[in-house]
Amino acid sequence: MNNAGAYQGGMYKIEAVRRFLRWLDATPHPTVAIEFTPEQVSAARFTRTGSLDGFAVETLPPGALVPSAIESNILNAIAVKAAVAGVSKTLKLKDEDTALLVPDPVIRVFVQHFDDFPRSAEEAVPMLRWKLKKSVPFEVDETLLSYMRQQPRSDGVDVVTAIARLRIIKEYEALLEPQGVRAGVVLSSTLAAISLLEDPRPTLLARLSGTSLTTAIVREGVLAGYRCTELPTTAAEVTPQMLLEEVYPLAAYYQDTWQEGIQAVRVAGLRRRLPEFLRPLEDEFKCDVGSLLNSAVSEGHLRSDARPLADRELEGLVGWMMHRS
Numbered sequence: 001m002n003n004a005g006a007y008q009g010g011m012y013k014i015e016a017v018r019r020f021l022r023w024l025d026a027t028p029h030p031t032v033a034i035e036f037t038p039e040q041v042s043a044a045r046f047t048r049t050g051s052l053d054g055f056a057v058e059t060l061p062p063g064a065l066v067p068s069a070i071e072s073n074i075l076n077a078i079a080v081k082a083a084v085a086g087v088s089k090t091l092k093l094k095d096e097d098t099a100l101l102v103p104d105p106v107i108r109v110f111v112q113h114f115d116d117f118p119r120s121a122e123e124a125v126p127m128l129r130w131k132l133k134k135s136v137p138f139e140v141d142e143t144l145l146s147y148m149r150q151q152p153r154s155d156g157v158d159v160v161t162a163i164a165r166l167r168i169i170k171e172y173e174a175l176l177e178p179q180g181v182r183a184g185v186v187l188s189s190t191l192a193a194i195s196l197l198e199d200p201r202p203t204l205l206a207r208l209s210g211t212s213l214t215t216a217i218v219r220e221g222v223l224a225g226y227r228c229t230e231l232p233t234t235a236a237e238v239t240p241q242m243l244l245e246e247v248y249p250l251a252a253y254y255q256d257t258w259q260e261g262i263q264a265v266r267v268a269g270l271r272r273r274l275p276e277f278l279r280p281l282e283d284e285f286k287c288d289v290g291s292l293l294n295s296a297v298s299e300g301h302l303r304s305d306a307r308p309l310a311d312r313e314l315e316g317l318v319g320w321m322m323h324r325s
Contacts, residue, residue, distance in 0.1 A: 030184045032093060033320040034084070035101035036172065037189070038065050038210035041083040043098075044309060044317045045091045052305045052321065056090035057312060058083035067103035067212060069164070070137050074171055081175060088179040097184030099192075101316045102172055104207075104214045107164045107188040108136055109226045117149070117157040128161050138165045144186075150222050153258055160223050162187070189316035190214040193268065194223070195323040196296045196315065201263035202254065204285070205292060206247050207315070208235040208269030213243070215250045217262070224258060225250045235269050240280035251285070261285070268292040268315050293318065 031053075034043040044055035060083055064076035074080050087093075110132065118124040128147055129140040136143070145163045152158040164186075173183045190207050194216060197203050202219040211234055217225040227250045231238055255261050262285050267274060274291055281289045293310045296302040302310060302318070309318045 029323075030097040030099045032091065032096060032181070033099040033101060033192075033317055034087065034176070034181070035189055035192075035314065035316045036065060036080075037103060038067060041080065041087055042312075042314050042317060043087040043091055043093070044314070044321065045093075046321060050303075050321065052308065054091055055309060055312075055314070055317065056087040057314070058086040065103075067105040067210065069105055069108060069168065072171060073103070073106065073168060074175070081178065084175045084179060088181065094180045096180075097182050098176065099320050100172060100176070100183040100186045101189045101192050101320065102164075102169070102186065103209060103212065104188045104190050104228045105212050105230070106168055106172075107162050107191075109188070109191070109228070110135065110161045110163075111223055111226055112159050112161065113152065113156055114159060115156045117159060128159070132161065132163060136163055142166050144169055153224070158222070160226075162191070188214075190216060190228075192317075192323065193292065193315040193319035194218060195319040196292055196301065197266065198296075198299070198301045199264050202258070202260060203264040203266060204247065204251060204254075204262045205266050205268070206243060207267075207292070208238065210234060213238075213246050215247045217250060217254050219258070225254050235271070235273070240277045243277060244280060244284055248284075261287075263287050265289040266292040266295055268313070271313060 031046045031048065032043065040057055040059050042057040045053040047053050061076065061079050064079040065073055066075055067073055118127060124147065125145060128145060133140050142165060143163050144166055145161065147159050147161045150158050150160055169186060176183060189209065193207060197205060197218045200220050202217060205216045207214045211231045212228060213231050214228045216223065229246055231242065251262055264287055265281050265285055267277060270277060278289050293313060293315055297310065306318050306321050
C-alpha cells in the first residue's frame with residue numbers, strides 16, 4: 001500500500017506535528033501501545049524487534065468511559081486517570097510516544113469510490129471534508145482527518161477515510177500527559193485488530209466492545225467495508241439474531257458491490273459466549289466461522305510471544321504488535 005497519501009493527509013498540528021492515522025502502513029512504530037475500552041485500560045511494551053516486553057491491564061468501573069464521536073467520553077476522570085497511571089507504573093512509561101488505540105465509535109471510517117482523486121493532500125483533504133460534511137455528526141472543520149488510497153474494485157480510486165472530532169481525541173491525549181506519554185499514532189481498536197486478518201478470502205470481522213459492534217470486511221488486504229453501530233445491550237446479553245441483523249447490511253452491500261459472498265467470518269468480543277453464535281453465523285453465511293484470535297493462532301499467523309495478550313483477548317494490542325513486526 002502507498003502510505004504517502006496517509007502521511008500527507010493524516011498529520012495535524014497542535015504545538016507540534018503529530019500523526020493521527022496511517023492504517024496498516026503506519027510509521028513511526030511506537031514501542032508502546034495503550035488501548036481504551038469501556039471496561040478497561042490496557043497497555044503493552046514491545047522490543048525494537050517487535051517482541052512483547054510486558055503488558056498491564058487496569059479495570060474501569062461501569063460508566064467511567066462511554067465512547068462517543070460527539071460527547072465527552074471520560075465521565076469518571078479520577079477512575080480513568082488512575083487506570084492510566086496504573087498501567088504506566090507497571091510498564092515504567094515516561095517521556096515516550098505511544099500508539100493510542102481509542103474505542104471504535106470515536107473514529108468514523110468510510111470506504112469511498114472515486115472516478116478520479118487528487119494526488120496532493122492540499123486538494124484531497126478539502127474535497128474529503130466537503131464530501132463527508134453530511135455524513136458525520138459534527139462540524140468537519142473541527143476534526144482530524146486521515147486518508148489512504150487502496151486497490152479499487154474496478155476503475156477509479158478507492159479511498160479509506162478516518163475522521164474524528166478533535167476535542168474528543170484531545171480528551172484521550174490529556175489522560176496520557178500526566179504520565180509523560182505522548183500519542184504518536186492514534187487509531188481505533190478495530191483498525192489495529194484488522195492486522196490479524198491475513199486470510200486472502202473475503203473475511204467479515206464482527207467485533208463487540210461494550211455496546212458497540214464494528215463490522216469490517218477485508219479482501220486480500222483491502223478494506224472493502226466498515227460499519228460501527230450501537231447495540232441496545234452489551235456483548236454479555238446480545239443474541240445471535242441481534243448480531244446477524246446488525247452485520248447483514250454490510251455483508252449484503254459487499255455481495256452486491258463485489259459480486260461475491262463472504263467466505264470466512266471472524267468474531268471478537270464474545271469471549272465464552274462464542275459457541276452460541278457459531279451455528280447461526282455458519283447457517284447464514286455458509287462458510288468457516290471462528291474466533292479472531294483463535295483462528296490467528298490455529299492458522300499460524302500469531303507470534304508465540306503474543307499469546308499472553310491473546311489469552312486476555314486484547315486483540316487491539318495483538319493487532320498492533322503484529323503490525324509493528
